Amino acid sequence: MFYRLYNSDTQSLLAQPETRMGYQIVEVQQNYTTKKMVVLNAELAFDIIDYGSYRKKMLQEGFRKMYTEAGLLNASIRKVYINATDATGMVNEARHTATRGALQGPKEKADGKEVFVRLSAYENDLRVDTVNKCLKPGSFTTTMDDYLLTVAKPYDPVARYALPNTEVIKWAFFFQPKNIDTLQRGIVQPANNQPGGGKEVFFEQGTTKGTFIVKTEYGKK
Amino acid sequence: MSTLRINLPEPIVNKLVSLPETGMGYQLVKVFLKGGKVLRNLKVFNSSILEVSANQSINEAEIERVELDS
Numbered sequence: 001m002f003y004r005l006y007n008s009d010t011q012s013l014l015a016q017p018e019t020r021m022g023y024q025i026v027e028v029q030q031n032y033t034t035k036k037m038v039v040l041n042a043e044l045a046f047d048i049i050d051y052g053s054y055r056k057k058m059l060q061e062g063f064r065k066m067y068t069e070a071g072l073l074n075a076s077i078r079k080v081y082i083n084a085t086d087a088t089g090m091v092n093e094a095r096h097t098a099t100r101g102a103l104q105g106p107k108e109k110a111d112g113k114e115v116f117v118r119l120s121a122y123e124n125d126l127r128v129d130t131v132n133k134c135l136k137p138g139s140f141t142t143t144m145d146d147y148l149l150t151v152a153k154p155y156d157p158v159a160r161y162a163l164p165n166t167e168v169i170k171w172a173f174f175f176q177p178k179n180i181d182t183l184q185r186g187i188v189q190p191a192n193n194q195p196g197g198g199k200e201v202f203f204e205q206g207t208t209k210g211t212f213i214v215k216t217e218y219g220k221k
Numbered sequence: 222m223s224t225l226r227i228n229l230p231e232p233i234v235n236k237l238v239s240l241p242e243t244g245m246g247y248q249l250v251k252v253f254l255k256g257g258k259v260l261r262n263l264k265v266f267n268s269s270i271l272e273v274s275a276n277q278s279i280n281e282a283e284i285e286r287v288e289l290d291s
Binding site: 118119120121122124125127136137138139140141142161162163164166167188191192200202204 | 269
């Protein structure tokens with residue numbers, strides 16, 4: 001379930017630190033039981049175990065529409081998780097009950113054929129090794145199908161990939177990893193006050209030399 | 222809230238490029254200033270551009286080191 005907060009609760013949360021950028025994880029007491037909720041923008045609260053299933057709805061309908069649909073939360077907020085370690089634990093709990101980010105995904109080998117796309121605001125993206133023509137270790141991409149879907153709909157890439165919203169995506173870098181390259185797949189988790197929901201692929205060790213195919217402007221072939 | 226962007230010095234950029242991203246295109250970092258203050262949960266874009274709120278008003282010369290913020 002999701003709920004909008006009373007203005008007094010919103011004001012209270014605004015006076016307290018975020019758990020992570022863009023959201024707070026809180027413990028509420030409702031009908032003599034306690035539960036954990038994710039609160040976005042200090043206004044809209046989700047039961048933590050349902051949060052993953054509502055992300056797609058938010059991506060499609062937008063925050064404000066969901067806010068207007070939501071009933072009021074009749075519960076008292078008992079605690080805001082502000083400790084970074086606690087927060088990470090809480091987020092992981094949400095991920096494991098719904099979807100998970102790429103960092104929590106199992107490692108697999110590339111098949112040598114699949115193409116991955118890295119979106120960037122920067123033409124000189126420093127994660128792209130233009131000398132060795134590969135992706136540097138510890139870098140994220142999305143899949144080709146998710147990129148094409150995002151462009152075709154169109155979805156806002158900042159929302160879909162939960163990017164800091166001051167960034168404007170202008171460039172797309174295409175990679176075709178070899179079958180010795182390792183990757184981890186997942187779904188972008190909410191961050192930066194964005195819902196996420198796109199596919200993300202993490203290359204812990206980067207990709208091998210010669211796997212960078214081409215750079216284009218975002219959305220152009 | 223207005224923000225400022227600071228181009229990080231090359232040694233820090235080189236370090237950040239060698240560290241994993243938080244999400245596509247950015248890293249969350251803590252910044253250790255020479256005066257001993259630590260600024261947490263700041264964003265760095267493209268491993269090279271630090272975003273700080275305008276009221277933090279730090280400059281490149283004040284930065285001692287940068288680490289990933291978990």
